[in-house]
Amino acid sequence: MHGLTIGKLAKKAGLTIDTVRFYERRGLINEPARTQSNYRMYPEEDVARLIFIKKAKDLGFSLSEIKELLFIQHDPDASKSDVKERTEAKIRDVRCRIKDLTRILKALEQLSKGCDGHGPASACPILEALSGPEEEHHHHNGGGS
Amino acid sequence: MHGLTIGKLAKKAGLTIDTVRFYERRGLINEPARTQSNYRMYPEEDVARLIFIKKAKDLGFSLSEIKELLFIQHDPDASKSDVKERTEAKIRDVRCRIKDLTRILKALEQLSKGCDGHGPASACPILEALSGPEEEHHHHNGGGS
DNA sequence: ATAAACATTGGACCATAGTCAAAGGTCAAG
DNA sequence: CTTGACCTTTGACTATGGTCCAATGTTTAT
Ligand SMILES: [Zn+2]
Ligand SMILES: [Zn+2]
Ligand SMILES: [Zn+2]
Ligand SMILES: [Zn+2]
Numbered sequence: 001m002h003g004l005t006i007g008k009l010a011k012k013a014g015l016t017i018d019t020v021r022f023y024e025r026r027g028l029i030n031e032p033a034r035t036q037s038n039y040r041m042y043p044e045e046d047v048a049r050l051i052f053i054k055k056a057k058d059l060g061f062s063l064s065e066i067k068e069l070l071f072i073q074h075d076p077d078a079s080k081s082d083v084k085e086r087t088e089a090k091i092r093d094v095r096c097r098i099k100d101l102t103r104i105l106k107a108l109e110q111l112s113k114g115c116d117g118h119g120p121a122s123a124c125p126i127l128e129a130l131s132g133p134e135e136e137h138h139h140h141n142g143g144g145s
Numbered sequence: 146m147h148g149l150t151i152g153k154l155a156k157k158a159g160l161t162i163d164t165v166r167f168y169e170r171r172g173l174i175n176e177p178a179r180t181q182s183n184y185r186m187y188p189e190e191d192v193a194r195l196i197f198i199k200k201a202k203d204l205g206f207s208l209s210e211i212k213e214l215l216f217i218q219h220d221p222d223a224s225k226s227d228v229k230e231r232t233e234a235k236i237r238d239v240r241c242r243i244k245d246l247t248r249i250l251k252a253l254e255q256l257s258k259g260c261d262g263h264g265p266a267s268a269c270p271i272l273e274a275l276s277g278p279e280e281e282h283h284h285h286n287g288g289g290s
Numbered sequence: 291a292t293a294a295a296c297a298t299t300g301g302a303c304c305a306t307a308g309t310c311a312a313a314g315g316t317c318a319a320g
Numbered sequence: 321c322t323t324g325a326c327c328t329t330t331g332a333c334t335a336t337g338g339t340c341c342a343a344t345g346t347t348t349a350t
Binding site: 014048051052054055056058059060069072073075076078079080081082083084085087088090091094095097098101102104105107108109111112115116117118119120121122123124126127129130131132133134 | 159193196197199200201203204205214217218220221223224225226227228229230232233235236239240242243246247249250252253254256257260261262263264265266267268269271272274275276277278279
């Protein structure tokens with residue numbers, strides 16, 4: 001018998017069976033062949049495909065973005081620039097999120113610095129700042145994952 | 146007549162009616178008094194409370210964390226250190242997320258640098274890197290929001 | 291008086307990425 | 321042949337933060 005059952009596949013890829021089936025429903029992996037008894041039988045290549053998904057996820061790509069990357073990977077007409085553009089878009093997205101978080105961090109640090117941490121909360125400058133008048137604030141660019 | 150209907154309140158706070166009711170369900174604002182005709186009537190203070198929520202949200206606090214902050218704010222026995230500790234925890238959380246994103250950014254930049262963007266995707270080093278063998282990777286500290 | 295604007299409730303639905311359970315069929319070992 | 325491990329399906333549920341809808345009731349303005 002050649003091929004892997006879903007359990008073997010999941011184990012090789014370091015995922016759960018549920019996750020593999022979830023990716024199938026989402027169209028990230030092809031519906032595999034079935035045995036006479038209706039068990040899914042996967043080709044060895046699907047291990048690599050799942051590892052691809054995991055790695056891309058670790059890089060911050062969403063499942064739908066990963067789906068596109070997988071499609072590109074298997075499209076003979078796709079060009080490197082298709083991949084590179086998506087990578088650069090993700091870089092912009094991540095940079096934007098880092099900027100947003102950095103602004104938040106600065107604001108939190110300012111607030112924390114203003115509070116000595118002693119005495120009743122009723123006189124806490126952090127709470128006072130949050131209770132103060134409204135301000136303008138930045139709005140985040142769409143972006144993926 | 147004193148007090149605000151939900152529409153006025155939402156407008157003053159810059160939220161939608163649905164969001165105000167959602168916050169009520171989540172216990173972020175008290176259930177308000179009702180008129181004879183069952184309309185919610187809010188005290189003016191609730192405007193400040195909603196603005197507090199918005200500001201805390203902009204600082205990266207989750208609704209359940211904000212609920213705690215609001216509770217502290219109105220607890221005569223609460224101390225500044227309760228607030229400060231939560232602020233510092235959020236600072237650690239945000240720093241951790243920035244670090245995670247920075248690692249991701251570096252990895253994406255490396256990948257992007259390796260690809261000239263010309264030619265067929267079949268020879269794209271980005272896709273090759275994603276198809277390669279598995280590596281160890283960092284695991285993110287729990288953390289809130 | 292009548293229409294527009296506003297309020298009420300309950301519940302469904304969006305996206306994201308799974309996770310779990312129930313009820314049953316299949317396969318390998320002892 | 322039975323037990324346990326493995327597989328099948330459907331569908332519900334988790335967490336987060338809302339958003340929208342229908343059907344109905346109320347208030348306000350003209
Ligand atoms: Zn303080
Ligand atoms: Zn941003
Ligand atoms: Zn490339
Ligand atoms: Zn982290």
